Amino acid sequence: MNFKFLILIFLFLLTFLTTKAQNTLQQNQKPKVGLVLSGGGAKGLAHIGALKVLDSLGVQIDYVAGTSMGAIIGSLYASGYSGNELDSIFNTVDFDKIINDDLPRASKAFHERNNSERYAVTLPFDDFKVKLPSALSRGQNTYNLLSKLLLHVNNIDEFDKLPIPFFCIATNIENGQQIQLESGNLTQEVMASGALPTVFQPVKIGDQTLIDGGVVNNYPIDELRAKGMDVIIGVDVQDGLRDKDELGSAPEVLIQINNFRTIKDMKLKSGKTDIYIRPDIKDFNVVSFNEGNTIIANGKKAALNQLEALKKLSEKPVTNKVVKTRKDSIYIQNIYINGNEKYTRSYVLGKLKLKGSEKVSYKDFVKGVNNVVATNNFDAFHYKLVPLDKENQYDLITDVMESKATTFIKLSGHFDDLYKSAALINLTKKRLLFNNDVASLDVILGDNVRYNFEYYIDKGFYWSVGLRSRYNQFRKGISAQLLLDDTQIMGTGLNEIDVLLQDQTNQFYLETLFRKDFALSLGAEHKRLEIKSQTIANTNQDEFVFERTDYFSAFGNLRLDTYDNIYFPKKGVYFNGDLHMYLFASRFNQGFEPFSIAKADLGYAFSLSPKFAINLKTGGGFKFGDQSTTTLDFALGGYGNNLINNFIPFYGYDFFELTGNSYVKAHFGLDYEIFNKQHITLEGNWANIDDDIFETGEWFTLPDYRGYALGYAVDSFVGPIQIKYSYSPERKAGEWYFNVGFWF
Numbered sequence: 112m113n114f115k116f117l118i119l120i121f122l123f124l125l126t127f128l129t130t131k132a133q134n135t136l137q138q139n140q141k142p143k144v145g146l147v148l149s150g151g152g153a154k155g156l157a158h159i160g161a162l163k164v165l166d167s168l169g170v171q172i173d174y175v176a177g178t179s180m181g182a183i184i185g186s187l188y189a190s191g192y193s194g195n196e197l198d199s200i201f202n203t204v205d206f207d208k209i210i211n212d213d214l215p216r217a218s219k220a221f222h223e224r225n226n227s228e229r230y231a232v233t234l235p236f237d238d239f240k241v242k243l244p245s246a247l248s249r250g251q252n253t254y255n256l257l258s259k260l261l262l263h264v265n266n267i268d269e270f271d272k273l274p275i276p277f278f279c280i281a282t283n284i285e286n287g288q289q290i291q292l293e294s295g296n297l298t299q300e301v302m303a304s305g306a307l308p309t310v311f312q313p314v315k316i317g318d319q320t321l322i323d324g325g326v327v328n329n330y331p332i333d334e335l336r337a338k339g340m341d342v343i344i345g346v347d348v349q350d351g352l353r354d355k356d357e358l359g360s361a362p363e364v365l366i367q368i369n370n371f372r373t374i375k376d377m378k379l380k381s382g383k384t385d386i387y388i389r390p391d392i393k394d395f396n397v398v399s400f401n402e403g404n405t406i407i408a409n410g411k412k413a414a415l416n417q418l419e420a421l422k423k424l425s426e427k428p429v430t431n432k433v434v435k436t437r438k439d440s441i442y443i444q445n446i447y448i449n450g451n452e453k454y455t456r457s458y459v460l461g462k463l464k465l466k467g468s469e470k471v472s473y474k475d476f477v478k479g480v481n482n483v484v485a486t487n488n489f490d491a492f493h494y495k496l497v498p499l500d501k502e503n504q505y506d507l508i509t510d511v512m513e514s515k516a517t518t519f520i521k522l523s524g525h526f527d528d529l530y531k532s533a534a535l536i537n538l539t540k541k542r543l544l545f546n547n548d549v550a551s552l553d554v555i556l557g558d559n560v561r562y563n564f565e566y567y568i569d570k571g572f573y574w575s576v577g578l579r580s581r582y583n584q585f586r587k588g589i590s591a592q593l594l595l596d597d598t599q600i601m602g603t604g605l606n607e608i609d610v611l612l613q614d615q616t617n618q619f620y621l622e623t624l625f626r627k628d629f630a631l632s633l634g635a636e637h638k639r640l641e642i643k644s645q646t647i648a649n650t651n652q653d654e655f656v657f658e659r660t661d662y663f664s665a666f667g668n669l670r671l672d673t674y675d676n677i678y679f680p681k682k683g684v685y686f687n688g689d690l691h692m693y694l695f696a697s698r699f700n701q702g703f704e705p706f707s708i709a710k711a712d713l714g715y716a717f718s719l720s721p722k723f724a725i726n727l728k729t730g731g732g733f734k735f736g737d738q739s740t741t742t743l744d745f746a747l748g749g750y751g752n753n754l755i756n757n758f759i760p761f762y763g764y765d766f767f768e769l770t771g772n773s774y775v776k777a778h779f780g781l782d783y784e785i786f787n788k789q790h791i792t793l794e795g796n797w798a799n800i801d802d803d804i805f806e807t808g809e810w811f812t813l814p815d816y817r818g819y820a821l822g823y824a825v826d827s828f829v830g831p832i833q834i835k836y837s838y839s840p841e842r843k844a845g846e847w848y849f850n851v852g853f854w855f
Contacts, residue, residue, distance in 0.1 A: 151349055154406060158346050160409065165344070171426055216674065222549075231830065253305075330376070345388065442501075464479045489512060518539070589612075610643065611644070616755075669688045670687050682717055728778040738802070763817065
């Protein structure tokens with residue numbers, strides 16, 4: 112009996128000690144902590160404030176799940192960025208450019224730039240129907256930013272192998288099913304989760320077309336719990352329901368209806384959240400990025416309200432989670448292009464300005480990507496830099512989705528002091544004869560009917576081929592010196608002659624990139640120039656014809672243009688050098704002898720502050736060879752862009768008031784953006800112009816002509832609206848200039 116009793120006591124003690132040891136082990140074992148971040152657009156910046164609190168307390172996260180903006184913030188946090196680092200990053204982001212897909216002007220080729228900077232409205236057109244785009248933005252700027260920020264984890268395809276395991280939620284647009292994204296190209300998957308309908312276009316991954324995950328699941332707590340999480344921290348930045356007094360517009364009503372389901376879901380999901388953080392985001396909307404600092408602060412405040420619960424999970428504070436090497440330059444070994452059918456590999460590489468096996472700055476790499484996107488030939492251009500064995504060397508793998516839209520209707524309007532009122536209708540057709548060509552026809556109706564036609568075959572790094580035809584006309588009083596010699600001027604007593612000028616110019620040219628940034632063009636030109644006037648018509652004629660000549664010339668042109676804005680530049684360099692050799696002329700110009708005209712313009716813009724910019728410009732030109740043909744000489748005066756032939760704008764004087772076969776000019780401009788897209792400008796220009804000033808040395812003397820201008824301008828969606836008052840000390844008189852809309 113005693114022996115059996117001892118055995119029972121032994122077994123009891125053994126069971127008791129084992130149970131106590133297990134309980135002690137469980138008490139010491141760290142619970143698995145999950146973090147779920149909801150979608151909410153700009154309101155999602157509150158996640159950053161919450162993350163800063165988690166880091167300061169040393170809360171170690173074992174898994175991150177997110178939707179939409181929660182996926183963007185969550186992926187960066189999971190890849191190793193701390194809350195403080197995210198705060199610094201998002202304080203430097205220009206969200207207007209991100210949302211509007213505002214690509215740098217320099218990303219566009221010269222022919223693309225010319226085609227895009229004179230239209231207020233562009234509409235895809237197919238089968239005699241106008242087709243609206245699927246969204247406001249392709250999201251390329253967002254993709255570029257995320258791709259750079261996530262470059263240090265580009266070798267990870269399985270998201271559970273990130274520094275913190277991660278997944279996000281997207282929606283299949285075809286069937287409305289929830290898609291849980293856990294592997295692949297991290298940047299592309301996060302973009303799919305954040306593809307807010309109507310703002311960002313859908314993202315195609317494999318055979319699925321995906322949009323914002325918030326459509327089906329804006330707070331994936333159940334999916335995160337299934338990963339074995341013991342404690343879940345949730346940050347919820349979704350809208351609440353508004354009362355009837357706050358529903359004053361149709362968009363507000365639509366948002367309210369859309370929120371019914373998500374708010375109903377959150378009543379259940381918030382109860383499943385162990386530590387529920389709900390920032391005050393009532394006064395913000397999905398695009399309130401300009402109030403980001405306040406939103407982040409509200410996220411921090413909401414997290415601090417849960418301080419006691421978070422302290423139970425706290426360990427050593429996080430100061431720097433993962434050391435990330437910022438890549439200022441990368442070496443690209445091989446380039447793989449997938450998805451291109453209509454556009455050749457050489458075309459894409461020519462836009463990227465890459466050939467492979469070369470070192471390139473990351474800034475120039477992004478510029479190349481923007482060059483591709485700016486063609487508008489691709490709905491999407493996704494890429495991944497895959498690390499190689501050698502440090503800082505990558506293979507570039509791209510997936511392109513070619514645009515199906517090839518026909519566009521474009522509209523614009525304009526008024527200025529020379530061409531007067533004008534309405535522009537444009538028809539643009541891509542892939543007209545070849546896969547990489549574009550044809551564009553402008554028909555300009557108004558006081559002076561005009562047209563512009565361009566056809567361009569873009570060959571990338573190779574010589575591209577272009578055809579250009581243009582017809583211009585205007586009626587204006589111009590200097591008699593441009594049309595008459597001194598004897599004729601003395602005989603008629605005229606200083607100014609009212610003329611109708613008509614100019615048709617046709618060009619064939621070859622163009623290539625020179626040193627990657629300059630565009631070099633070589634070609635042949637036919638010009639039909641007709642100038643006539645009723646001012647000195649005799650009794651046998653209704654009008655006197657000064658010029659009715661066909662000129663044939665060869666030309667070369669070298670251009671560089673990195674201005675960030677053609678009308679209000681804040682940074683960049685501009686150069687345009689041109690040489691025309693006039694070789695033949697029709698019979699009207701009797702006694703014609705060949706001559707040449709060379710000219711160049713140089714500009715440099717820089718900013719003293721975000722609102723204050725300076726633009727310095729200089730230019731000059733001269734004619735050599737026969738001097739008897741004067742109708743193509745230089746003429747200074749007036750204000751405008753895209754003036755034809757050798758007409759040069761010059762403040763303080765009327766159009767074409769100063770003439771000569773050679774000139775030099777300097778310009779100094781101050782631009783202060785007093786309000787958003789509203790500019791006060793102060794400008795001055797100085798010039799010498801006459802015949803043969805480079806031979807007489809007059810080009811290097813004090814300026815004979817001066818002009819100053821004070822202006823106000825609005826940079827509107829229809830183009831610049833400008834009014835300027837200019838004054839010339841020599842004339843002791845002023846000139847007013849006024850224009851509305853893009854110049855064409």
